[in-house]
């Protein structure tokens with residue numbers, strides 16, 4: 001089975017995670033999928049492989065013991081935003097740059113998605129317009145499988161000892177919850193997940209979630225004068241006091257934001273949920289301060305209402321680690337050079353499992369897979385770029 005066939009086999013399984021689930025992994029389909037991977041790994045002849053009680057798969061292939069053990073990590077779940085699995089993906093060979101009709105309703109075109117034009121002449125895999133593709137991160141899984149298959153059938157080729165791990169629930173931020181650095185046994189690791197094939201990330205957002213609870217006072221609207229406190233309008237006032245330009249739709253690059261991602265409410269109680277992001281830890285502290293300051297001023301202004309702010313850290317910028325130790329990055333730079341590819345470093349406007357794993361003591365930058373427009377029906381993967389990632393990772397392992 002080549003990596004394209006394997007990729008298609010894996011995207012057929014709907015492994016979307018569920019942020020409202022209280023089990024781990026959040027969906028049983030991920031366990032089914034993990035079992036499938038276990039069987040396939042054994043079929044490849046990989047003997048050192050196990051699944052732990054949380055559904056994480058760990059394994060390895062021995063190599064040159066004089067070299068540092070390198071870890072490769074990909075996640076098994078797909079975004080909860082839209083279903084994946086069980087549909088007819090389409091392979092478009094020798095892509096000509098024209099709009100791609102996904103189905104009667106949806107067209108993938110370069111006007112909306114300019115990155116498409118980078119793939120002229122390449123082979124792409126696109127969705128049926130109703131599902132996400134699942135390349136995030138089954139492209140990563142298929143790439144790692146191809147590498148394991150290669151070294152397992154070529155024992156004569158010298159390479160670093162390889163460890164690998166497939167994790168569940170990355171898309172809901174819980175991918176590293178049960179990740180065991182000791183079990184991984186690697187000196188450095190790389191997540192292989194999403195984006196342009198030559199894009200490497202070792203900077204990501206610092207991230208917090210903020211919940212704002214607004215408590216009002218509900219009475220009959222007919223006799224509400226000077227009595228009712230409508231928590232919904234108070235919540236709107238709260239939101240209006242935040243910096244209006246500091247939102248995802250108005251920021252890019254290193255600019256941080258406060259994103260109101262969810263609101264539900266009634267007269268008595270309204271809940272606002274925000275995600276707060278910034279690459280700079282000093283800046284994000286100021287953003288969080290804004291929330292507390294607004295809370296205090298509104299609690300003063302409306303003594304009969306009550307506003308509570310709950311702040312939770314989600315993840316940190318892994319650059320805080322890499323600024324002092326660039327070993328994993330320099331290694332990658334040499335691998336890119338060896339295969340004549342240009343490495344591009346870009347700060348992630350999000351987080352990765354790798355960021356959390358880095359702070360657990362295993363430095364873990366991210367390598368792209370050639371998967372684009374993830375989390376939706378316009379997702380596509382470039383087969384040519386996946387092949388390039390495979391050769392880059394081989395160069396990394398043979399360095």
Ligand SMILES: [Zn+2]
Pocket residue numbers: 075136137170193194
């Ligand atoms: Zn991903």
